[in-house]
Amino acid sequence: MLKDYLIIADDFTGSNDTGVQLANLGVPVRVEFSVSQLQHGSTVLDTETRNDSTAVATTKMTTILSQIPWGHFSEVIKKVDSTLRGNISAEIRALTEYYQPDIVAFAPALPDQDRTVINGILRVSGKRAMKTDFSKDPVKPIVTDQVTTLLQQAFPNKTINHYTLKQIRASGFTVGAAKYCSFDSENNQDLTRVVTALRRTGKKVLWVGSSGLTTALLMESFDVKPALALIGSVSEVTRVQLHVAESNGVHLVNIPIYEVYANQSYTPYVDEALAAFSEGRDVILMSSASYQRSELDKTISILAEHQLTDDKINELTQAVLSGICRKVLQRIQVSGLFVSGGETAKGFLRIGKASGAKVLDEIAPGIPLLEVVHGDFAGMRVITKAGAFGSKNLIVYAFKKLKSRCAQSVQAVTSQED
Structure with missing residues (x-):
C-alpha cells in the first residue's frame, strides 16, 4: 500500500x-x-x-x-x-x-x-x-x-x-x-x-x-537497497571523491592488490563488504592505490619483485577488483553499481559475461547511467566515469541516483499490486 x-x-x-x-x-x-x-x-x-x-x-x-x-x-x-x-x-x-x-x-x-x-x-x-x-x-x-x-x-x-x-x-x-x-x-x-x-x-x-x-x-x-561502487582509478580526482564518500558514512573496503596476489584469497574483502551491507551501509570496493598515493608506489614496487610488468599489474588489479565484486553481487542485492575507471568497468562487464550495456541517461556531464545487457548481472543499473571526471561529491550523488531509480522500480511494482 x-x-x-x-x-x-x-x-x-x-x-x-x-x-x-x-x-x-x-x-x-x-x-x-x-x-x-x-x-x-x-x-x-x-x-x-x-x-x-x-x-x-x-x-x-x-x-x-x-x-x-x-x-x-x-x-x-x-x-x-x-x-x-x-x-x-x-x-x-x-x-x-x-x-x-x-x-x-x-x-x-x-x-x-x-x-x-x-x-x-x-x-x-x-x-x-x-x-x-x-x-x-x-x-x-x-x-x-x-x-x-x-x-x-x-x-x-x-x-x-x-x-x-x-x-x-x-x-x-x-x-x-x-x-x-x-x-x-x-x-x-x-x-x-x-x-x-x-x-x-x-x-x-x-x-x-x-x-x-x-x-x-x-x-x-521503500526498502531501497544499498549501493555498491568499484574503484580502480588512481587519479587525484577519484581519491578526493573517495574521501568525501567516506566522510558521508560510506564503507570503504581497502584492497591491497599485492596482498591478494600473495594470499590468493578474496574472502576477507568479500566478508567485510557483506558485513557492511548487513548494516544497511553503501560500500565501495577499491584498490588501496586509489585511496592513497603511496600505496600505488608500494604496489608497483612489490609486484615488480615478482617480475610483473606495469601491464600485468594493471590486468591483475582489474581481475582482483572484478572478482571480488562478482562474489559480493552473488550474495546480496544492490540498488546499482558505480564504477570509476574505464578498464575497471570493462573488466566487470567481462567477468559478468555481459554482451554490452544500454545507455539510459546522463546524471552529470560525461557521467552516463547504463543498464547491463545479458550475462550474470543483466538489468543491473551501472554508472561509469573516467577517473578524472566529476565533482568531489560525485560518488555520493551517484549512489543517490541509483537508489532513486531502484525505488522507482519498486514504486511501479507496488502500484501494479495496488
Whole structure:
C-alpha cells in the first residue's frame, strides 16, 4: 500500500527541494499554497511563514493546521531550514498541538550540503552556524545553533532527549520512551539510523528536519537497497571523491592488490563488504592505490619483485577488483553499481559475461547511467566515469541516483499490486 506524505514547509524553495525527494523516487507530489487545495496524494504545503514575526507565523499556522484533513496522510513531515532560520519552535509547537504525535523527532542535518549536527550544535562546513553569515541574515537571522534549545523553546515544560553520534552509532540504538527528541547527524548513514530506530517504536512520529531527513525516511519506506561502487582509478580526482564518500558514512573496503596476489584469497574483502551491507551501509570496493598515493608506489614496487610488468599489474588489479565484486553481487542485492575507471568497468562487464550495456541517461556531464545487457548481472543499473571526471561529491550523488531509480522500480511494482 502506497503512503501519502504531507510535508509542511515555510517557504517555496524549501517546499521544492523537499518535494523533489519524493519525485526522485517516482512518487507523484504537488506543491500547494493553500490548505483548501489539499486532496489525497502526497503534497508539500508552503505556508510562507519563514520571514514572518513569531506572532504572525503562529496565527497563520493555527489557521492552516485547523483545516488540514489529517486522515488523508500517513506521514507528516515538518520541513525546516537546514541553517535553522525561521519560526521553528513556534511552528513545531503548533503542529504538535494539531497532529498529536507520540514522538517529535528533530533532525535538521543536511550532510550532502555539509550541514551537520554534532553534540547538539548545527555546523555549516565545519563552522558553528552562529559564526556564519546565517546569523547576520538581514531578514530572518538564526537566533541559536543549538537544536535542543529550539525544542526546549517549543516545549518549555517537557523533557528533551538529545542523542549523540556515539549513541546513534551504537549497536541496537533505540530512543526508548522519549517523546521530544533531537539527534546528531554527521552523515546520511546517521540519519538512516535515526529513522530506523524511530520506525521500530511503532509510534506516530512527527518528522522535523531538512530534505536530508526526508530522503532517509523515504529510503527506509521503500526498502531501497544499498549501493555498491568499484574503484580502480588512481587519479587525484577519484581519491578526493573517495574521501568525501567516506566522510558521508560510506564503507570503504581497502584492497591491497599485492596482498591478494600473495594470499590468493578474496574472502576477507568479500566478508567485510557483506558485513557492511548487513548494516544497511553503501560500500565501495577499491584498490588501496586509489585511496592513497603511496600505496600505488608500494604496489608497483612489490609486484615488480615478482617480475610483473606495469601491464600485468594493471590486468591483475582489474581481475582482483572484478572478482571480488562478482562474489559480493552473488550474495546480496544492490540498488546499482558505480564504477570509476574505464578498464575497471570493462573488466566487470567481462567477468559478468555481459554482451554490452544500454545507455539510459546522463546524471552529470560525461557521467552516463547504463543498464547491463545479458550475462550474470543483466538489468543491473551501472554508472561509469573516467577517473578524472566529476565533482568531489560525485560518488555520493551517484549512489543517490541509483537508489532513486531502484525505488522507482519498486514504486511501479507496488502500484501494479495496488
